[in-house]
Structures are given as structure tokens and as C-alpha cells.
Amino acid sequence: MDNATYGYSSDCTPLTSCKSARKPAGSTVVNMGPAGKKPPSDYLVWSLCNTLYVNFCCLGFMALIYSIKARDQKTLGDMRAAQECSDKAKWYNILASGWNLLVPLLLLGLLVLLLVHLGSSQGTFDFFGEDGFQSFMKLFSR
Structure with a gap:
């Protein structure tokens, strides 16, 4: 602890109401722009998110680059360039998100079609038996 002495005016001491003229020095105005x-x-x-997930043809990576450029331009105060980079980042994100949703849906559709085809085929197929792979490939050779 320090042994410094603090000088308070007699009518304004800690934990008491201050009756002196402690008035604010005025108002502060901060200009925020238009x-x-x-x-x-x-x-x-x-x-x-698009960069870390699937990232077909580097669309997510391109979106990330333009996002960083937009943030840099916004920091520099060039709103026109920031808006251009922001628009490009948005469209690359839309394309990457569309692709990220399309691939699992296509795989799910392919799996459903395969199961429907196998269910409608005559006979059963032993995929893990002796002739399993050959009987499976015969499905696609018709």
C-alpha cells in the first residue's frame, strides 16, 4: 500500500455527497458520418464456413479473399471499393453455398435411386458373398 496523502476539498470527501461545483465541462459531440x-x-x-466446407473450385476461398478485401477497404474509408468487394464476396458465397448443398443432395438422390433399383430387381444379391461384386455390376450392364 502506498502512504500517499490525497488532497480533497473540505466539502467533498470520499463517500459523502459533494456540495462543491463539480459540474460537467460541457457536452462532447462525436461525428459518426452520414x-x-x-x-x-x-x-x-x-x-x-464456405472455405472450410467442401470448397468446390475454390469458390469459398475466393469469397474469403474478397471478404478480407472488403474489410480492409472499409477500414481505409474507401466505401466504393468496399462495396464492390462486398458484392463479389456475396456472390462467391452464394455459389459456394449452393454447391455445398447440391453435392450432398445429389449423393442422397443417387443412394435412394440405387436402393429403389435394388428393391425392384428380381432375386436377392449377396454383395459380400462369392459372386457379390459380379452380381452387383450386372445391375448396371443392362
């Missing part, structure tokens, strides 16, 4: 214009979004989180 009130109607919102800065462009950078879609960074969406781009990260």
Missing part, C-alpha cells in the same frame, strides 16, 4: 448510409457487409464468417 446517418443514412450503412457501411457494406464483408461476409467474413460466411466465407470462412
Whole structure:
């Protein structure tokens, strides 16, 4: 602990009401720019998700690059360039998300079609038996 002495005025001591003229020095005004214009979004989180998941043809990675560019331009104050990069990031994210949804749906559809085809075929097939692979391939050679 320090042994410093603190000088308080006699009418304003700690834990008591202060009767002296401690009035605010005035108001503080912070200019935030035009009130109607919102800065462009950078879609960074969406781009990260698309980059880490499937990432067909590097669409997610391209979205990530433009998201970072949009954030940099917004920081520099160039709102026109930030809006252009933001638009590109948004469209790359839309394409990457569409592809990320399309691939599992196509695989699920292929699996359903395979099961329907196997269920409608005559006889049963022993896939893990002696002639399992040959009988399975005969399904597709018709």
C-alpha cells in the first residue's frame, strides 16, 4: 500500500455527497458520418464456413479473399471499393453455398435411386458373398 496523502476539498470527501461545483465541462459531440448510409457487409464468417466446407473450385476461398478485401477497404474509408468487394464476396458465397448443398443432395438422390433399383430387381444379391461384386455390376450392364 502506498502512504500517499490525497488532497480533497473540505466539502467533498470520499463517500459523502459533494456540495462543491463539480459540474460537467460541457457536452462532447462525436461525428459518426452520414446517418443514412450503412457501411457494406464483408461476409467474413460466411466465407470462412464456405472455405472450410467442401470448397468446390475454390469458390469459398475466393469469397474469403474478397471478404478480407472488403474489410480492409472499409477500414481505409474507401466505401466504393468496399462495396464492390462486398458484392463479389456475396456472390462467391452464394455459389459456394449452393454447391455445398447440391453435392450432398445429389449423393442422397443417387443412394435412394440405387436402393429403389435394388428393391425392384428380381432375386436377392449377396454383395459380400462369392459372386457379390459380379452380381452387383450386372445391375448396371443392362
